Amino acid sequence: MKKRIVILGSTGSIGTQTIDVIASNPDKFELYGITAHSNSELLISQAKKYKPNFVIVTKDECYPIVKEALSGEDIKVFAGIESVCDLVSMPSVDIVVTAMVGYAGLKPTISAVKAGKTIALANKETLVVAGELIKELALKHRAPILPVDSEHSAIFQCLAGEANNPIEKIILTASGGPFRTHNIEQLQFVTKADALKHPNWEMGAKITIDSASMMNKGFEVIEAKWLFDLNMDQIDVLVHPQSIVHSMVQFKDGSVKAQLGMPDMRLPIAYALSYPNRLNNDYERLDFLKFNQLNFEKPDIKKFRNLDFAFQAMKTGGNMPCILNAANEIAVYGFLNDKISFLGMSDLIEWAMENAEFISKPTYEDYVETDSMVRKITSEKIGI
Ligand code: NDP
Ligand code: MG
Numbered sequence: 001m002k003k004r005i006v007i008l009g010s011t012g013s014i015g016t017q018t019i020d021v022i023a024s025n026p027d028k029f030e031l032y033g034i035t036a037h038s039n040s041e042l043l044i045s046q047a048k049k050y051k052p053n054f055v056i057v058t059k060d061e062c063y064p065i066v067k068e069a070l071s072g073e074d075i076k077v078f079a080g081i082e083s084v085c086d087l088v089s090m091p092s093v094d095i096v097v098t099a100m101v102g103y104a105g106l107k108p109t110i111s112a113v114k115a116g117k118t119i120a121l122a123n124k125e126t127l128v129v130a131g132e133l134i135k136e137l138a139l140k141h142r143a144p145i146l147p148v149d150s151e152h153s154a155i156f157q158c159l160a161g162e163a164n165n166p167i168e169k170i171i172l173t174a175s176g177g178p179f180r181t182h183n184i185e186q187l188q189f190v191t192k193a194d195a196l197k198h199p200n201w202e203m204g205a206k207i208t209i210d211s212a213s214m215m216n217k218g219f220e221v222i223e224a225k226w227l228f229d230l231n232m233d234q235i236d237v238l239v240h241p242q243s244i245v246h247s248m249v250q251f252k253d254g255s256v257k258a259q260l261g262m263p264d265m266r267l268p269i270a271y272a273l274s275y276p277n278r279l280n281n282d283y284e285r286l287d288f289l290k291f292n293q294l295n296f297e298k299p300d301i302k303k304f305r306n307l308d309f310a311f312q313a314m315k316t317g318g319n320m321p322c323i324l325n326a327a328n329e330i331a332v333y334g335f336l337n338d339k340i341s342f343l344g345m346s347d348l349i350e351w352a353m354e355n356a357e358f359i360s361k362p363t364y365e366d367y368v369e370t371d372s373m374v375r376k377i378t379s380e381k382i383g384i
Helices: 014-026 040-050 060-069 081-089 103-114 124-140 150-158 205-213 214-226 267-276 305-315 320-336 342-355 363-380
Strands: 003-008 027-034 054-057 076-079 095-096 119-120 145-147 169-172 235-239 245-251 255-261
Touching: 003 014, 003 081, 003 119, 003 342, 014 027, 014 040, 014 095, 014 150, 014 267, 027 081, 027 320, 040 054, 040 060, 040 145, 054 081, 076 081, 081 103, 081 267, 095 103, 103 119, 103 124, 103 363, 119 124, 119 267, 124 214, 124 320, 124 363, 145 150, 145 214, 145 267, 150 169, 150 214, 150 245, 150 267, 169 205, 169 214, 169 305, 205 320, 205 342, 214 235, 214 305, 214 320, 235 342, 305 342, 320 342, 320 363
Parallel strands: 003 027, 003 095, 027 054, 054 076, 095 119, 119 145, 169 235
Antiparallel strands: 169 245, 245 255
16 A cells, blocks of 8 residues: 655655655655645646645645646645645545644644644654644654654664663764854854855755754754653754764663764655655765764854753743744744844844743643744844
């Protein structure tokens, strides 16, 4: 039986690479549905080429264009986030790949979890914002959450066959981004063009900025806590500029397992789709002689304060990680639109964490309210 897959965010970096994996394994997977927000052109061309059963565009203005373009095809076309929630809940769907960016992923992910679907999770913001709730729902509805993020996939792969062996700690690796060797003075003047040049990975704009500011690693720490049931003191971060060791697990006998490979997101995507099996492919192989030095450094949290904020938010709990995420989404938007500087992003996040209303035991409605309130106050603060 082929696995029927829905990709939320098919037009993005993870979305297009997921289509690539599916298209290379037509005997194993069927592309059942695709969704995007505003890139009608790419969504339409994906729909025409791969002929999924469902296509959904979440930006209302794009609906007539997509509907019209696909009118001659045997494809159902819908608009809006509620349609996405309905699609992921359909009995015929096996796997939902959450490859849309940001807080927008929360609602459809909850729907998919409630429907007991296997989640191939790329959208880490969902676990940052509402990890506790998602975890609880996933247990209740027996929805497996399989990581797509390369670090978490590495840990997941290291844990295969280790069910009875508790983790002592995990070590998340970080490339350090384009500003790894910059000092604070230099960081004051970096531009968005500088920040958008990631040394090792080709990704969407938001995560590329998050990587440059190390907020991405902070988010991944929180993501790891929920995925692998860890305490804060069980999660270490090491800068590893080559991005070859994707992360490590240390067991209670002191043994450390690592997963290595070329930086290619199709690998963790394929593992999440085909777990527990591995798929054959002809992607570039790791040549140890080409990478004959693998380096590790301590991250500098004085320079990259966002990483520290993420640890603080995780420690505080409640809606603090949701505040962190919302402030960061506005900060990144502000930076990409020349409203604040690179370091100004951390100032805005710190301000939001100090000023937004704290809720120690948030409900889903509290997360929604926190997200919109923090967006409002941070947007006002930077004049957008
Ligand atoms: P991209 O920016 O490349 O793609 C984002 C996708 O989300 C697009 O399909 C976009 O549609 C859609 N989208 C944007 N806004 C909304 C919205 N409001 N509602 C619904 N859909 C929306 O991002 P990436 O693929 O790089 O990242 C996606 C997620 O995966 C992020 O959470 C990121 O952190 C995570 N991730 C990414 C990695 C990578 O290598 N890229 C690695 C690990 C995790 P449209 O194009 O139509 O605007
Ligand atoms: Mg990652």
